[in-house]
Amino acid sequence: MLHRKRAGRHLVAALATAALLAGGSVTAHSQPAPEAAPEAPGVDDCDGKDPAPAAAGDTLRVSTYNIHFGIPVDADDAVPGTDDLDGTAAAIRAQNADVIGLQEVHHKDAWHGDQPTVLAENLKDLYPYATYRTNSENNTGGHTGEAGNMLLSKFPIEQEKHIPLPEGEHVRRGLHGVQVDVGGTKVWVYTTHYSAGYDEPGLAQREGEARATIEALGSAKEPVVMTGDFNARPYDRLIPWFADAGWVDAWTALHRGDAGCTFPADTPIARIDYAYASPSLDIAAAAVPQQPDSDHRALVVDLKLPGKAVGKSAGVVAGAEGQSGNGNLTTFADGTAKLRVCDTKADGYAVRATGYDPATNAEFITRTDPQMADSCYSTTGSVAGPDSVALRVCLIKSGEPPRDCRTEQLS
Known part of the structure; x- marks a missing residue:
């Protein structure tokens, strides 16, 4: 009752x-139906x-x-x-x-x-x-x-x-x-x-x-x-x-x-x-x-569920107004890291995400999502002891330098 x-x-x-x-x-x-686009x-x-x-x-x-x-x-x-x-x-x-x-x-x-x-x-x-x-x-x-x-x-x-x-x-x-x-x-x-x-x-x-x-x-x-x-x-x-x-x-x-x-x-x-x-x-x-x-x-x-304590994380978007894709990096208390990258726009560019030590620019984990695949890509690795960790996300195409790179320090 x-x-x-x-x-x-x-x-x-x-x-x-x-x-x-x-x-x-x-x-x-x-709400009314959204306007068709x-x-x-x-x-x-x-x-x-x-x-x-x-x-x-x-x-x-x-x-x-x-x-x-x-x-x-x-x-x-x-x-x-x-x-x-x-x-x-x-x-x-x-x-x-x-x-x-x-x-x-x-x-x-x-x-x-x-x-x-x-x-x-x-x-x-x-x-x-x-x-x-x-x-x-x-x-x-x-x-x-x-x-x-x-x-x-x-x-x-x-x-x-x-x-x-x-x-x-x-x-x-x-x-x-x-x-x-x-x-x-x-x-x-x-x-x-x-x-x-x-x-x-x-x-x-x-x-x-x-x-x-x-x-x-x-x-x-x-x-x-x-x-x-x-x-x-x-x-x-x-x-x-x-x-x-x-x-x-x-x-x-x-x-x-x-x-x-x-x-x-x-x-x-x-x-x-x-x-x-x-x-x-x-x-x-x-x-x-x-x-x-x-x-x-x-x-x-x-x-x-992760099954372990989370350390730091950051997310970064790619391309104009963030519409081309995104990357996400998470570190865990046991010294491991997980990197996820998504290409969300068919614009001729792939999306690459990289975890690195901003003090030395040494990279410790990277992954590329090549052009609107069926699902996002992810990988795991180890954080080699940097006190600070940053995430870089860029658009890439063969024969061209990376473009529209954005970075963020994990917190």
Whole structure:
């Protein structure tokens, strides 16, 4: 049975095995389809992929899913009573994630009721731990009440954090996170829902939300996963900012030849839902299941935990506005290093990443990604004792000197 306790604008609802925490001050209206761009893939390039059975042991499965307040893709969201939370719950079960971030979950809504409570009750056998945070108070038509983000977990939630994002001309949104213990490894999982709109106010607010997210989470050397509906396409200018801050795009790491579209669910033309991992995590799998229970498709990723303490890390982007690729270097407490490099643009250049000692310029690890291969390249090595380590990323082409080189010292 659910018990409620009001404390100001915050709602705390406790199940015997689940806790729902409500609060915050942001919105989650369903967004219109992103404007098609010349680079937008065709529907044939956006076929979904069902996730493989979840791996055991040191692998964590995380998914992100905008549930469109439980309304299937073929239903009219302007008509009350069209939501189907049983279908939403079935879609969530099929993803079989260890931790899942949900967006557009409505609470105290005249049309949709108390969705966090209903979902937590429906899914408590699989996800005994749950938390919800309000993003907004809606007063549009029948959509009155609150809407926000929800995190469901198979693991006990050890800590919870809600970070308000900047308030703009539209609404104020938030970044909601939980820390879970996965076999002795502490992992933070966040979810968010950025503002929609390709007019100047919408773009400015979304980019402000992205900057605030990166500033709040930093380079995230410890295991962190950041998920959500970003309302941005891969070639939008804010996307390279995450790679430059050291984050790894889970889908791009494995599927650069596949668009991975998530919106709209029935005829997808755009990838606007993302999962970013801190560099200590390896991307083992990523899938976009074909599910009709929302206007979005989910993104499901499997992440291999590092199993050792992280030392320092840095990320650097390549090319104009960072659109050509990126490199990421992480060192560990045992003296090893992991280097990842991604070429993300068919511009005739490959991307080379190098770890080196800035005092002597001696290189100790290097890797090249030759021209938009199917997945990013990575390699491991040893740090030969330099007190300071730096990462250099350049564009290269046979017969030409390296160009557009960028460097950053690991911290």
